[in-house]
Amino acid sequence: xxxxxxxxxxxSLYSVSVRRAWVTGRFFLVxxxxxxxxxxxLLAHFSxxxxxxxxxxxxxxxxxVGSMGGLTVFTSDRTKGVxxxxxxxxxxxxxxxxxxxxxxxxxxxxxxxIGVSVSLGVYFAEGNTATSALAISVGVYAVPMAFACAAFxxxxxxxWTALSSPRAGINSPVGLIPxxxxxPALATLFVIVAATLSGPLSTTTLLLILxxxxxxxxxxxxxxxxxxxxxxxxxxxxxxx
Amino acid sequence: MFMESATNVPDSPxxxxxxxxxxxxxxxxxxxxxxxxxxxxxRITEPSIYVVLGPNGAGKTTLFRTLxxxxxxxxxxxxxxxxxxxxxxxxxxxxxxxxxxxxxDGLSVRxxxxxxxxxxxxxxxxxxxxxxxxxxxxxxxxxxSQLSAGQRKRVSIARVFLQERxxxxxxxxxxxxxxxxxxEIRELILKLSREKIVLYSSHNLFEAREIARYVxxxxxxxxxxFDRIENVRGSRYVLGIRVLQPSPALVxxxxxxxxxxxxxxxxxxxxxxxxxxxxxxxxxxxxxxMENPLEDLxx
Numbered sequence: 299x300x301x302x303x304x305x306x307x308x309x310s311l312y313s314v315s316v317r318r319a320w321v322t323g324r325f326f327l328v329x330x331x332x333x334x335x336x337x338x339x340l341l342a343h344f345s346x347x348x349x350x351x352x353x354x355x356x357x358x359x360x361x362x363v364g365s366m367g368g369l370t371v372f373t374s375d376r377t378k379g380v381x382x383x384x385x386x387x388x389x390x391x392x393x394x395x396x397x398x399x400x401x402x403x404x405x406x407x408x409x410x411x412i413g414v415s416v417s418l419g420v421y422f423a424e425g426n427t428a429t430s431a432l433a434i435s436v437g438v439y440a441v442p443m444a445f446a447c448a449a450f451x452x453x454x455x456x457x458w459t460a461l462s463s464p465r466a467g468i469n470s471p472v473g474l475i476p477x478x479x480x481x482p483a484l485a486t487l488f489v490i491v492a493a494t495l496s497g498p499l500s501t502t503t504l505l506l507i508l509x510x511x512x513x514x515x516x517x518x519x520x521x522x523x524x525x526x527x528x529x530x531x532x533x534x535x536x537x538x539x
Numbered sequence: 540m541f542m543e544s545a546t547n548v549p550d551s552p553x554x555x556x557x558x559x560x561x562x563x564x565x566x567x568x569x570x571x572x573x574x575x576x577x578x579x580x581x582r583i584t585e586p587s588i589y590v591v592l593g594p595n596g597a598g599k600t601t602l603f604r605t606l607x608x609x610x611x612x613x614x615x616x617x618x619x620x621x622x623x624x625x626x627x628x629x630x631x632x633x634x635x636x637x638x639x640x641x642x643x644d645g646l647s648v649r650x651x652x653x654x655x656x657x658x659x660x661x662x663x664x665x666x667x668x669x670x671x672x673x674x675x676x677x678x679x680x681x682x683x684s685q686l687s688a689g690q691r692k693r694v695s696i697a698r699v700f701l702q703e704r705x706x707x708x709x710x711x712x713x714x715x716x717x718x719x720x721x722x723e724i725r726e727l728i729l730k731l732s733r734e735k736i737v738l739y740s741s742h743n744l745f746e747a748r749e750i751a752r753y754v755x756x757x758x759x760x761x762x763x764x765f766d767r768i769e770n771v772r773g774s775r776y777v778l779g780i781r782v783l784q785p786s787p788a789l790v791x792x793x794x795x796x797x798x799x800x801x802x803x804x805x806x807x808x809x810x811x812x813x814x815x816x817x818x819x820x821x822x823x824x825x826x827x828x829m830e831n832p833l834e835d836l837x838x
């Protein structure tokens with residue numbers, strides 16, 4: 299049951315969280331966006347022939363890095379007692395987790411949106427034309443995989459943060475999650491590379507692999523989100539006194 | 540006001556007085572299966588200040604978290620105004636101040652209070668009111684990382700004044716505050732307690748004695764005492780007297796700083812002792828109880 303006030307603030311919680319993620323995680327956001335756009339632009343300018351095959355590999359990596367602000371806010375809120383406050387005023391843990399996920403997806407949208415737009419802009423400005431390989435690599439792999447990896451990183455990060463003692467630095471969930479977050483992208487690449495060892499891949503096989511990878515990540519995230527009520531008890535969200 | 544043991548708490552939720560109260564029934568609660576509170580029962584319906592005392596680790600914060608509906612009891616139930624604490628209507632009757640600052644990173648003081656105001660159903664005009672009420676307007680553009688511990692605490696306290704509620708759960712509200720600000724906060728809370736139920740935890744026994752009408756003592760997760768403050772007596776009563784001029788009448792008294800000390804059997808002996816001293820020409824400037832009887836509650 300939610301009061302009108304709680305319903306109202308739920309809508310604004312997402313926008314406030316995105317703003318806070320920008321303030322507290324802007325280093326991640328700027329780093330992910332700038333490097334992604336810069337690499338894409340340089341590749342498009344100096345090596346347009348390899349742009350379609352190389353650039354998409356970077357997008358999920360910088361998408362994950364750039365969207366770490368969502369997890370940063372969650373970690374900070376847990377340590378500082380903000381989650382405790384929100385639970386006391388009627389927020390369910392699941393709603394709080396969903397807030398982290400939505401914030402992360404907004405941030406990865408910014409990173410990918412700017413990075414891909416700049417890179418493709420330079421690519422086409424150089425007189426290159428769109429190919430089906432480019433469309434598949436960017437439209438079917440890079441962009442969806444960036445969102446999938448960020449959602450994966452965010453969900454695993456929330457679990458890890460909630461299940462571990464508050465700690466900072468590179469040994470903290472926020473420090474390590476970027477490395478874990480890119481695992482779906484790396485695993486997909488391994489599968490693609492392994493599949494090419496027996497001969498060239500057909501577009502259908504490639505789409506099947508990419509679709510399966512995305513589906514698995516989506517199922518993983520949905521199952522973890524759906525299980526949060528049972529797997530993560532409320533006390534996991536409280537600061538340690 | 541009801542103070543009842545687990546055995547005689549009635550079955551029906553509390554609806555006495557203004558219809559809002561706390562009814563804690565045989566509650567056992569804790570963290571991840573580890574039990575901190577054991578079979579705690581009490582009922583509160585009278586607006587007043589109830590100071591919750593106890594040594595570190597006794598279960599004070601766990602009690603507040605359970606009453607606020609954050610921790611779910613393993614056994615027993617908590618009712619707020621007759622409704623289970625998990626109901627939103629119960630939550631809407633409570634203000635809960637955590638022992639942490641609870642200030643969100645990335646928001647200025649004003650933005651944080653506006654966020655809290657929306658969460659609690661208050662108006663944006665209430666933010667301006669509390670900025671003045673808590674004298675924190677000059678902090679409104681600052682971020683939590685730019686504030687001292689005391690300033691953060693003031694901002695944190697401000698949020699419970701955004702909107703009136705029936706019950707206030709304040710976990711160490713004056714920790715980290717300088718004496719002047721702590722006194723101002725206590726005065727605000729005292730005013731509040733005329734019409735509201737305020738549960739207030741503190742490690743400061745002098746503060747507790749100053750504001751409490753009732754004390755609720757927790758030891759090892761159980762309530763060891765729940766009584767009116769005037770009924771709490773220490774094992775010894777030491778009267779301290781400060782005088783304008785030294786007097787031979789005080790030669791048998793012990794000294795502690797400016798105070799002449801005399802141990803009495805209880806406060807009822809004080810008027811006679813003072814009369815006797817004044818009859819001997821002693822000019823008394825101040826007389827006070829030197830020991831804090833609440834200290835004995837910890838032993």
